[in-house]
Amino acid sequence: MKNSKLIETSNKKADDPYLLIKWYWTNYFKKYWLLLILGIIFMGLEGSMLGLLSYSIKAMFDEVFVPSNQSALISVGLIIFFIFFLRSFSGLLQRLIVTWVGQKVEKLLQQNLLEKLINLDITFYDKTSPGILIERMRVDTRLITSSAGTIFMTLVKDGIALISLVIVTLYIDWKWTLIAFIGAPILIIPIYFLQKWIRKISVENRNIEADLSISLDEIFHGISILKLYSLQTYRLSSFKILLEKVRKIKLKIEGGVASTPALIDFIAGIGFLGVMIFGGSQIVSGEKSIGDFMAFFTAMALIFEPLRRLSNVAGNIQVMLASAEKVHNLFCVKSEFYKNKNVKFINKDINFNGDIYFENVTLIKGKKLILNNVTFLIPSGKLVALIGKSGAGKSSILKLITGILTPTKGKIFIDNIDISLIDPQVLRSNISVIMQENQLFDETIYENVKIGKLNAKKSEILNACKLAHVSEFSDKFPEKLFTKVGPRGSNLSGGQRQRVNIARALLRDCPIFLLDEPTTALDHKSEDLLHKAFKQVIQNKTTLYISHRISSIKNADKIIVIKEGKIIEEGTHNNLIQNKSLYNDLYNLQKIEGKSE
Numbered sequence: 001m002k003n004s005k006l007i008e009t010s011n012k013k014a015d016d017p018y019l020l021i022k023w024y025w026t027n028y029f030k031k032y033w034l035l036l037i038l039g040i041i042f043m044g045l046e047g048s049m050l051g052l053l054s055y056s057i058k059a060m061f062d063e064v065f066v067p068s069n070q071s072a073l074i075s076v077g078l079i080i081f082f083i084f085f086l087r088s089f090s091g092l093l094q095r096l097i098v099t100w101v102g103q104k105v106e107k108l109l110q111q112n113l114l115e116k117l118i119n120l121d122i123t124f125y126d127k128t129s130p131g132i133l134i135e136r137m138r139v140d141t142r143l144i145t146s147s148a149g150t151i152f153m154t155l156v157k158d159g160i161a162l163i164s165l166v167i168v169t170l171y172i173d174w175k176w177t178l179i180a181f182i183g184a185p186i187l188i189i190p191i192y193f194l195q196k197w198i199r200k201i202s203v204e205n206r207n208i209e210a211d212l213s214i215s216l217d218e219i220f221h222g223i224s225i226l227k228l229y230s231l232q233t234y235r236l237s238s239f240k241i242l243l244e245k246v247r248k249i250k251l252k253i254e255g256g257v258a259s260t261p262a263l264i265d266f267i268a269g270i271g272f273l274g275v276m277i278f279g280g281s282q283i284v285s286g287e288k289s290i291g292d293f294m295a296f297f298t299a300m301a302l303i304f305e306p307l308r309r310l311s312n313v314a315g316n317i318q319v320m321l322a323s324a325e326k327v328h329n330l331f332c333v334k335s336e337f338y339k340n341k342n343v344k345f346i347n348k349d350i351n352f353n354g355d356i357y358f359e360n361v362t363l364i365k366g367k368k369l370i371l372n373n374v375t376f377l378i379p380s381g382k383l384v385a386l387i388g389k390s391g392a393g394k395s396s397i398l399k400l401i402t403g404i405l406t407p408t409k410g411k412i413f414i415d416n417i418d419i420s421l422i423d424p425q426v427l428r429s430n431i432s433v434i435m436q437e438n439q440l441f442d443e444t445i446y447e448n449v450k451i452g453k454l455n456a457k458k459s460e461i462l463n464a465c466k467l468a469h470v471s472e473f474s475d476k477f478p479e480k481l482f483t484k485v486g487p488r489g490s491n492l493s494g495g496q497r498q499r500v501n502i503a504r505a506l507l508r509d510c511p512i513f514l515l516d517e518p519t520t521a522l523d524h525k526s527e528d529l530l531h532k533a534f535k536q537v538i539q540n541k542t543t544l545y546i547s548h549r550i551s552s553i554k555n556a557d558k559i560i561v562i563k564e565g566k567i568i569e570e571g572t573h574n575n576l577i578q579n580k581s582l583y584n585d586l587y588n589l590q591k592i593e594g595k596s597e
């Protein structure tokens with residue numbers, strides 16, 4: 001994690017454009033300063049050639065055409081050729097430099113952002129849609145670097161072109177220049193307000209575009225449900241509404257950005273007219289040469305292109321800032337882990353085989369009380385089962401042990417060590433876990449199992465696949481274990497997916513096993529076979545087994561019954577049945593349904 005320092009020091013949110021630009025400069029662009037200076041030199045060359053070109057028009061008329069001087073034709077022509085040559089050469093080089101730096105920054109930005117996001121707590125992901133994050137990762141980072149490149153090139157190249165052309169016009173006649181730009185100050189106020197408006201609608205645009213990505217993400221993730229409920233027309237029409245919103249807002253931005261050059265053109269027309277009347281009469285009276293007039297008009301004609309682009313810069317900056325702010329805000333999200341910056345993780349060896357103890361643990365999410373003052377023990381090397389109705393808080397307990405959730409009140413200990421003092425990575429590397437949610441990646445079955453232990457030997461992986469009865473179905477595929485499982489495992493059945501998850505956990509083989517309904521999608525026979533496999537593997541491991549089915553857990557060393565976030569009874573199967581309480585009710589119910597045997 002070589003960049004993590006940078007990522008975690010991003011700290012305060014910056015709404016101030018100056019601070020925002022400074023942050024990107026120091027963290028991303030500054031290291032290329034030498035290359036950027038080289039770029040500036042080439043941009044300067046390219047820009048200044050416009051001034052030279054317009055001034056060479058004067059020589060063309062005053063030295064060649066008006067005195068009909070044939071011999072000067074070649075030398076003036078060669079000078080003009082040389083100007084064009086320098087312009088094309090420097091233009092190419094500066095563009096390459098800007099593109100190279102832009103690509104490097106974009107890559108680093110995306111890399112760092114992913115590293116930052118991937119390390120954030122689950123609570124962040126509970127609140128943020130993957131669609132938004134993909135939009136920020138892919139589109140906003142690109143917008144930042146591409147706009148920064150355009151802005152940089154415009155400011156330097158067009159800035160220098162403008163200065164060189166103004167020098168030429170001033171050199172020819174300062175009064176003509178003054179007349180040509182007479183209307184410019186009028187533009188300052190409308191342009192200022194225009195820029196503010198563009199920034200506002202650019203932020204709006206980025207928000208709606210993120211909504212579009214969220215909508216697409218939901219459509220493609222939920223395509224089966226969408227079809228089953230015939231929601232195609234419904235989703236399509238809400239998508240169309242969003243597209244229309246984006247279209248309208250983009251039109252506004254384009255209109256806003258293009259308004260500045262339009263205003264400039266209008267003012268330029270007035271200037272031209274003034275110079276035409278005033279300067280034209282000076283030429284007629286012989287005060288000025290035709291070369292002066294032609295060079296001045298060439299310079300003026302050339303000025304307006306860079307000037308227009310420069311006037312767009314402010315708009316481009318606003319568009320860039322809208323994305324820059326969104327990306328920077330993501331860098332500013334603090335993870336729970338980093339909130340406790342002062343915590344020094346224990347670096348002595350921890351016995352992860354020890355007891356796991358929950359001491360008065362309360363968990364509140366938003367306003368919801370999920371766990372209410374829960375105290376229990378999972379003795380070292382024993383199998384403890386959790387049972388309770390849906391929503392009782394079982395999975396939350398499992399997530400607390402892995403550090404994915406942190407208690408609002410109370411403490412969790414492993415071998416008498418508070419787990420908040422254990423580096424989450426160390427903690428997790430000692431836990432084999434099967435979560436309730438889908439955990440497969442769009443890779444082969446083999447690779448999905450291997451994730452459990454990246455340095456596992458092939459024989460270990462094959463053994464885990466055999467134990468979890470994965471080979472039983474994978475052997476029927478033409479590519480066997482090397483069959484791709486599809487996005488989120490969509491090419492496998494529910495039970496097959498569970499067996500791959502089980503194989504992964506078995507391969508990992510850690511001192512702590514946490515199993516959240518690992519066999520719900522399996523038939524009774526497969527479930528029985530897997531329980532036999534588990535029994536072998538979890539021997540002497542500290543295990544928490546969550547299940548709705550009493551048949552899966554009745555041999556556990558201890559069963560904890562949980563209801564609405566509170567522990568209501570605990571004991572062995574036989575003890576609990578005698579209690580004639582909730583467990584016994586569940587047992588009787590499942591006996592009637594034939595699930596408890």
Ligand SMILES: Nc1ncnc2c1ncn2[C@@H]1O[C@H](COP(=O)(O)OP(=O)(O)OP(=O)(O)O)[C@@H](O)[C@H]1O
Nearest residue numbers: 126365366368370389390391392393394395396397
């Ligand atoms: N991110 C969250 N924000 C707010 N509440 C949540 C969040 N995750 C879960 N909950 C709530 O916490 C309660 C317990 O959830 P949990 O997943 O622990 O239940 P469970 O016992 O595992 O249920 P099931 O048997 O259905 O898997 C539920 O009422 C759920 O609505």
Ligand SMILES: [Mg+2]
Nearest residue numbers: 394395396436
């Ligand atoms: Mg659950």
